[in-house]
Amino acid sequence: xxxxxxxxxEVFRHRNYAIFMLGLGPHAISSWMYRVGIGWLAWELxxxxxxxxxxxxxxxxxxxxxxxxxxxxTDRVTPMKLMLLTQWLQCAQCLAVVGAMLAxxxxxxxxxxxTLALGVAQAFGSAARHATVPYTxxxxxxxTAVSLDSALFQASRFIGPAIAALIIPVWGVLxxxxxxxxxxxxxxxMMHFMDVPPPExxxxxxxxxxxxxxxxxxxxxxxxxxxxxxMLLAASIxxxxxxxxxxxxxxxxxxxxxxxxxxxxxxxxxGAMLSATVVALQGxxxxxxNMTFVGLxxxxxxTYGFVSTNILWVGVIFCALSGYTLNTLSVSTQAxxxxxxxxxxxxxxxxxxxxxxxxxxALGALAFGGLxxxxxxxxxxxxxxxxxxxxxxxxLPRKDSMRVALDFDRAASRPPEK
Numbered sequence: 001x002x003x004x005x006x007x008x009x010e011v012f013r014h015r016n017y018a019i020f021m022l023g024l025g026p027h028a029i030s031s032w033m034y035r036v037g038i039g040w041l042a043w044e045l046x047x048x049x050x051x052x053x054x055x056x057x058x059x060x061x062x063x064x065x066x067x068x069x070x071x072x073x074t075d076r077v078t079p080m081k082l083m084l085l086t087q088w089l090q091c092a093q094c095l096a097v098v099g100a101m102l103a104x105x106x107x108x109x110x111x112x113x114x115t116l117a118l119g120v121a122q123a124f125g126s127a128a129r130h131a132t133v134p135y136t137x138x139x140x141x142x143x144t145a146v147s148l149d150s151a152l153f154q155a156s157r158f159i160g161p162a163i164a165a166l167i168i169p170v171w172g173v174l175x176x177x178x179x180x181x182x183x184x185x186x187x188x189x190m191m192h193f194m195d196v197p198p199p200e201x202x203x204x205x206x207x208x209x210x211x212x213x214x215x216x217x218x219x220x221x222x223x224x225x226x227x228x229x230x231m232l233l234a235a236s237i238x239x240x241x242x243x244x245x246x247x248x249x250x251x252x253x254x255x256x257x258x259x260x261x262x263x264x265x266x267x268x269x270x271g272a273m274l275s276a277t278v279v280a281l282q283g284x285x286x287x288x289x290n291m292t293f294v295g296l297x298x299x300x301x302x303t304y305g306f307v308s309t310n311i312l313w314v315g316v317i318f319c320a321l322s323g324y325t326l327n328t329l330s331v332s333t334q335a336x337x338x339x340x341x342x343x344x345x346x347x348x349x350x351x352x353x354x355x356x357x358x359x360x361x362a363l364g365a366l367a368f369g370g371l372x373x374x375x376x377x378x379x380x381x382x383x384x385x386x387x388x389x390x391x392x393x394x395x396l397p398r399k400d401s402m403r404v405a406l407d408f409d410r411a412a413s414r415p416p417e418k
Contacts, residue, residue, distance in 0.1 A: 023190030030183025032160025071351025086125030215348030271323030295329030
């Protein structure tokens, strides 16, 4: 059992990573509290489902629009400094929300502007964070480091909203914002104690669009990274949006209420957290290429199972399997890409990862949500699973070339093949 946890102990022996995770914990938990608080504040201000949706989407729009630009900027500056800047900006944004509430001038339009500002900071902060974490541990420990990061994120999805549910009845939404200021402040201060050397840069063209094009071309030509991101794209568009449709499934398919929705959502989150832990405990990059295919075929199978039943407890089981397999695909992909990409391209490539994983599910939700209006939720996502299955079989012949390009145990000292 002790040997099983050896990879986890190894990553925390590295000072920079230990400081990073120690600061990230309070920030991640308070971020989810902030999201709950912002949603409730938007509802209190308007009692409008439309405005609720607009505010919920406001921090996603900058990610869709700015991720490629954020990747270029990250590849031109020191990622650690950019991450620090964006963290302090997030702290200032939350201070502005609290200040507006205390001054009695908060309106839904102002909340929208402040939420968009937060989305801009997060777009650049996410790119900088992805470019920083690999330098906090040696290359063989990147898979464990990335997986523990994901496990913490998934755990915070439950802890944060649970604490918010206790705070809001006593102190109102203002309490969640004050806690988030504290969590962000702690993380920002902790990062000042990290000593991460800046990556080496290759001086290429200074035109932003040329740099973005270079990043896309690099991904397209890489025999390992390109197929990995195509796999993630297929799952993100076709199957990840089912998470946003769980309220509809809970009522229309499983004939339940908010309690049923809570069971379905929690099961998906628990499955995701377990998968991140499993990848972290594996402690090596070898075998992760196979795990991406297991994750892709697994989430297709879990989706078929989920849409084939109207029994809630069976749906809960398939939700857990869906969360487990989808997160296995995403975490394994992130670990492999982070280990394979050249330092000079890291920001641009990881910004594409962020764009795919966080941005494209909105496109899938629109497409398959519209289809569900015609043929129903279950048939709509059966179609989505079938499209993802077709993409899976198209990618399967490329598995051997992917494994060669991503074989770090055998070729850890040389750059990945193109």
